[in-house]
Amino acid sequence: MTEPRTPDARRSAPGFATRQVHAGRTAAADGVNARATPIHLTAGFVFEDFGQARDRFQGAEDGFTYTRIGNPTNSALERRIADLEGGTDAILVGSGQAAVSVAVLALLQAGDHLVSAESIYEGSRGLFLENFGRLGIETSFVREANDPLAWELAIRPETRALFVESIPNPRNDLVDLALVAGVAHRHGIPLIVDNTFATPYLLRPLEHGADVVVHSASKFLAGHGAVLGGVIVSGDGFDWATPAFPHLVEPARSLGGASFTERFGGGAFAAYARDVVASRFGPTPSPLNAFLIQQGIETLSLRVDRQSATAARLAGWLEQQPEVEGVDYSGLASSPFHALAERYLPDGQGSVFSFTLRGGLPAAVAFFDAVELFTRMTHLGDVRSLVIHPASTTHAARTQEQRDAAGIGPGLIRLSVGVEDPDDLIADLERGLAAVRRAVRPAAAAVAAEPTAPTVLSASAVSAPAPSAPDLAEVG
Ligand SMILES: Cc1ncc(COP(=O)(O)O)c(C=O)c1O
Structure with missing residues (x-):
């Protein structure tokens, strides 16, 4: 028998959504009872x-x-x-x-x-x-x-x-x-x-x-x-x-x-x-x-719920695409971390994840430059969807050997999924994958014929972005 849901009024502690808008509030100190927390822009406070x-x-x-x-x-x-x-x-x-x-x-x-x-x-x-x-x-x-x-x-x-x-x-x-x-x-x-x-x-x-x-x-x-x-x-x-x-x-x-x-x-x-x-x-x-x-x-749970659900849908969709070699999302049954996700993240597995394109760097460059809705930016957790190529930006300070050991290959793309309509985001990913097909057509054709065949491409086929200076690489 399932337990009847306890009415909120009788719960011992308010739920997360309630606390994200009310927790920590104290009696108004500004003398006018402002409902939103006042912005006390002052260097110091007067001593009586x-x-x-x-x-x-x-x-x-x-x-x-x-x-x-x-x-x-x-x-x-x-x-x-x-x-x-x-x-x-x-x-x-x-x-x-x-x-x-x-x-x-x-x-x-x-x-x-x-x-x-x-x-x-x-x-x-x-x-x-x-x-x-x-x-x-x-x-x-x-x-x-x-x-x-x-x-x-x-x-x-x-x-x-x-x-x-x-x-x-x-x-x-x-x-x-x-x-x-x-x-x-x-x-x-x-x-x-x-x-x-x-x-x-x-x-x-x-x-x-x-x-x-x-x-x-x-x-x-x-x-x-x-x-x-x-x-x-x-x-x-x-x-x-x-x-x-x-x-x-x-x-x-x-x-x-x-x-x-x-x-x-x-x-x-x-x-x-x-x-x-x-x-x-x-x-x-x-x-x-x-x-x-x-x-x-104050809107954290609402955003994260939606962003996680959309990310799960995008990750599942990407996993089905022939241009994609693998998707690192713990919400996918194929993830080696899925059991841990079920234990630690039962309410959603987050909305920042990576996927690896077949075709290495040329494929990544083509994808990165083709998307229109995903913003090319080093940041995450934003209401807008964002995309970054870790190997040439955030992880550029690591050696190739260190990146390989961490699974951050030249074809790896990181997404941070925002709150936009999921169909629009999928259309944008499709736009990126179409550019991949155009850029690495011979290899993509080989992959379609033989999905497990290794794809060897020359990075010089497409001009790569210049690597960031190491001290600028550690953002995002
Ligand atoms: C997991 C994690 N911790 C810490 C930071 C650093 O945060 P900030 O950019 O606010 O200094 C970042 C930035 O991307 C991050 O991804």
């Missing part, structure tokens, strides 16, 4: 008198002082995202890169070691290798991210965190979060999950054992592609009172000699990330951007 200035600086009185330290518009968004992720605290920063940076710098110091899944956003990979490398924080990468032994072998006595993406960029090679969290916790270290592609609507990593979640809020959370933002969310399950994190357990200058774990308990990581890392390095977002991200979040 000497005592208030002193008490706010010394933590004896709650209240705002200066926008780099905190701002009511930013705080409202932080409360909402923390609620949607099921976390206890959230820290808003200026971009997804800033979120990854702040999360890692709040945990690791020179001499420490990070272990990351190999299949991650190229900007994070560059940050770990070059920027943290220069600071004395070394990173090892695990290729077989669902093999516990691979993580065990990479972990050293000085390892202080594991890092994965819930839906990895760009190949949808899902990670078993509970498995990786289990390994991390056996070693007394936290798991950080970049949940940008999944959003808290489809997946909440804290429910699967993660300890810290990061997002590029520039993507689905905002959805409109108008601003950048990032967020770090912490749960309350990890015991930070361990010698592995001396900066959290030793007396802190900013706490008058108390330690972060004494003062904040399970909130020690978030308090340190906010008060010592984010506010000092200073990647503070404008309250205007916080407002715009909050506007986006």
Whole structure:
């Protein structure tokens, strides 16, 4: 017998769609009861008198002082995202890169070691290798991210965190979060999950054992592609009172000699990330951007539902096309990650995925230049559908060998599916495939005759876009 649906009024907690428009709201502080969160565009906040200035600086009185330290518009968004992720605290920063940076710098110091899944956003990979490398924080990468032994072998006595993406960029090679969290916790270290592609609507990593979640809020959370933002969310399950994190357990200058774990308990990581890392390095977002991200979040579930459904339809359609060699979408039964998708993404498998064209680079160039509705752009999670060729742009900083090992071949195209009419998107994909047929006709004919025959084409048949400079390659 199926359970009758509980009427909303009697549910113990409001549902996601309700919380995405209401969570985190506090009594109006602007004196006029504005319904939308007001944009507090101000550098600082007036102190009533000497005592208030002193008490706010010394933590004896709650209240705002200066926008780099905190701002009511930013705080409202932080409360909402923390609620949607099921976390206890959230820290808003200026971009997804800033979120990854702040999360890692709040945990690791020179001499420490990070272990990351190999299949991650190229900007994070560059940050770990070059920027943290220069600071004395070394990173090892695990290729077989669902093999516990691979993580065990990479972990050293000085390892202080594991890092994965819930839906990895760009190949949808899902990670078993509970498995990786289990390994991390056996070693007394936290798991950080970049949940940008999944959003808290489809997946909440804290429910699967993660300890810290990061997002590029520039993507689905905002959805409109108008601003950048990032967020770090912490749960309350990890015991930070361990010698592995001396900066959290030793007396802190900013706490008058108390330690972060004494003062904040399970909130020690978030308090340190906010008060010592984010506010000092200073990647503070404008309250205007916080407002715009909050506007986006209010329709998150509606957009993600539609975008996931359309992506599933497009992925299934592409899989049937003779010009397409393979589609990396975990919602497809053919995906090696389908079982993980059923477990972790039952409500939709997201809307950013890749497919590989037969015919390599010439086919990719022909497709990329022919589409009209898909925007050629390095971004994702937008209401508009977007297309990018990772090997020559986002992943250009990797060597050919590294790209081959990651399955990012010259014929691979990444799509971010928006909210347009699915039929129009399919018509645009068909336009792209028609251009592929024209560009690589002899090979396509061979493929049609013998679908399994390898297609060997010269990249010089079509002029390729110039590769981006490495430092520009790590966007999107
Ligand atoms: C998974 C993932 N994390 C982080 C980022 C960085 O985000 P931002 O561009 O907001 O700095 C990106 C950007 O594409 C991303 O795809």
